[in-house]
Amino acid sequence: MALGDKIRKLGSEAVGAGNPVAVLFGTVTNIHPLEVNVDQRFTLDEDFLILTESLQRIELDLKHTHLLPGSEVTKDALMDKIVVRSGLQIGDIVLLLRVQGGQKYVVWDKVVKP
Template sequence: MALGDKIRKLGSDAVSAGNPVAVLFGKVTRTNPLEVNVDQRLTLEEDFLILTESLLRYEADLTHYHLSGGGATQDALTDKLVIRPGLQTGDTVLLLRVQGGQKYVVWDKVVTS
C-alpha cells in the first residue's frame, strides 16, 4: 500500500472510530452547579464538563501591615484581590467535544471587542 493510501486509511479509521473533536459555542446558564447551554437545544451539566485552570476563580490575599511612626501597626489591603473572576452566568464559552461526545472541555471564555 502506498504512503498516501495509508494516510487516507488512517484518517478514515480515525473518523469512523467515533465522533472526532468538534468546536462548539455555549452560554453559561448557571454557575453552581455549572451548566452550559449549546445551540439552545442541549444543556450540559457539570458532570459532562472539563474546565481549564484559566476559567477558575483566582484571588490573591495581599493583606499586610504598616508600622506607624509610634510603632503601632495598621492593616492595609484587607480585601482579597480578584485576579480572575471565574465563569459567570451569561458568559459565552468555547467548547471542545471530546471524541465520543460524552465530555466537553470548556476551553476559554469568548470576549467581544
C-alpha cells in the same frame, strides 16, 4: 436491521471517528452546579464538562499590617481581596471542544467580543 441500514450506520461512525473533536459555543446558565447551554439545543451539567485552569477564579488576599515609622502603632492596609481572574459567570459565552465519542466537553475558554 437490514444490511443497507448497517452499512449506513458503519459509514456514519467512520465519519465521526475521522473528526475526533467538534468545536461548539455555549452559554453559562448556572455556576453552582455548573451548567452550559449549547446553541440553545441542549444543556450540559458539570458531569459532562472538563474545565481548564484558565477558567478558575483566582483571588489574592493582600491584607497586611505594617509598623508606622517612628512609633509602635500598626496600620492595616488593603482590607479586601483582589480578584485576579473572575472565573465563569452566568451569561459568559464559552468555547467547547467535544471529546471523541461525545460524552465529555472541554470548556476551553471564554469568548470575548471586541
